[in-house]
Amino acid sequence: MIVFGWNSFSIVSHRPSEIGLPQDWDQQYMIQQRQKYFHLFWIPFFPIGQIWVLKGRDGKLYEPTIDLLRYLTSTSLGRGIPWYTFIGPILLVCGGIGFSIFSEIDSALSKRRYEAYLKETYVENKQKINEAKAGYYYKLEDEHYKSTYLKVLSATPKTVTCLWSQKSPQSYGEYAILDAFQADSSYQSFDTVVINKTTLIQSLSETSERKRIAIIPKQSPTAIQEIKYIYEPVFxxxxxxxxxxxxxxxxxxxxxxxxxxxxxxxSKDERNTYTNNAQVDPNLIPMREEEGIFIFKGIFKGMEPEISGLIYFKDAEGSEFTYHLTVRGTHYYLTKYTGKPVQEEDGSNRI
Structure with missing residues (x-):
């Protein structure tokens, strides 16, 4: 494919007899003035000269004799450079102007959508604070982008009682904020704080400007960056x-x-993956309640255990949570069970 090069097009065309040449030439040639131009992808970009030619009936172009060329250039038959010889730069300029206009419009629409999103988020977060209860988590951030996390334990119409932590989560994803409240060698316990709901609401903003205020006593001013509601087990x-x-x-x-x-x-038909060769003994399922750890035990036949089953948990209010357990050797997975055939589950909350 030819990407660039030069070509020419006719800008003036006459029969020879029209410009004083022998009439019998009319049967053989047309006299043309042609504009030569540089092109990129066949689009003219700039002129590189003009020429006079004789175009034969066979479509080929022939150079005129020296005397004929002198005659043609001495007449006023020629024309100047056509504007469309510069169509390439014109298209670039028009395209640039069009893109600039489009960008301005798109930027204005994006800004309007973002402002609407901020207002909508403000209303939603304000409602979440007013409806605060156990299961809500708040991520706060100071001007140095240092994060503080709140875990709601209980709430009254005017206040929320929270654990607060500055421990950085060690994982990523939807439930990463839970890591901030996992005890380890550095964090054995977490302090409790009572906060007015109006104080939390004051840290919200309907614009991109954050309102950092003293939410936790004796701590740096912070603003709410994120509110999450997690009221299910996360394993x-x-x-x-x-x-x-x-x-x-x-x-x-x-x-x-x-x-x-x-x-x-x-059963084998339900899970359609492995053959169960093991038994989980429900009587051998202790729980280290203070750490939230469940230990499942059982026996198996063969080289390695292969298990597929459903585990049912309940919270203090009696709500039930069902998980699908899959074990093969040292590989085991716990996936939230949705009631679909196991092979169709989406793998959410999978460990």
Whole structure:
């Protein structure tokens, strides 16, 4: 494909007899003045000269003799450079102007949408603060982008009682904020603070400008950056092992406190993946309640345990949470069960 080069087009065309040449030439040629131009992708960009030619009936172009060329250039038959020889730069300028106008319009619309989003978010967050209850988490941020996290324990019409933490989450994703309240060697406990709802609302903003105020006593002024509601168990792996026909695995719940209710083995047709060769003994499921850890034990036949079953948990209010357990050897997964066939589950809340 030819990307660039030069070409020419006719700007003046006469029969020879019209400009005083022999009439019998009319049957053989047309006299043309042609504009030469540089092109890019066949689009003219700038002129590179004009020429006179004789165009034969066969479509070919022939150079005139020296005498004929002198005659043609001495007449006033020629024309100046056509404007469309510069169509390439013209298109670029027009395109640039059009793009600039489009960008301005798009920027204005984006700004309007963003302002509407901020106002909508403000109304939603204000409502979340007024309806605060256990399960709500707030992420605060000071002017140095240092984060403080609040975990709502209880609420009255005017105040919220929260744990607060400045521990940085060690994971990413939807439930990362829960890490801020997991005890470890550096954080054995977390302080409690009572905050007026009006104070939290004052830190909200309907614009991109954050209103940083003293939310927690004796701490830097902060503003609410994020509000999340998590009222379900959120599990993570702790450990797993098997030996001599016995297995045990442990999971930790970082979310809402729950207790083990029951376990059901799935049949081969229901799960359509592995063959169960193991039994989970519900009577051997202790829980280190202060740490939210469940330890599942059982026996199996064969080289390694293969399990597929449903585990049911309940919270203090009696709400039920069901998870699908899949184990094969040292690999095990716990996935929120939606009631669909297991192979169609989306894997949400999977560990």
């Amino acid at each position: 993570e792996k702790v450990t797993f092992g098997f030996e001599d026909g016995k297995f045990a695995y442990a999971i930790r719940n970082k979310g809402v406190p729950v207790h083990f209710d029951r376990y059901e083995t799935l």
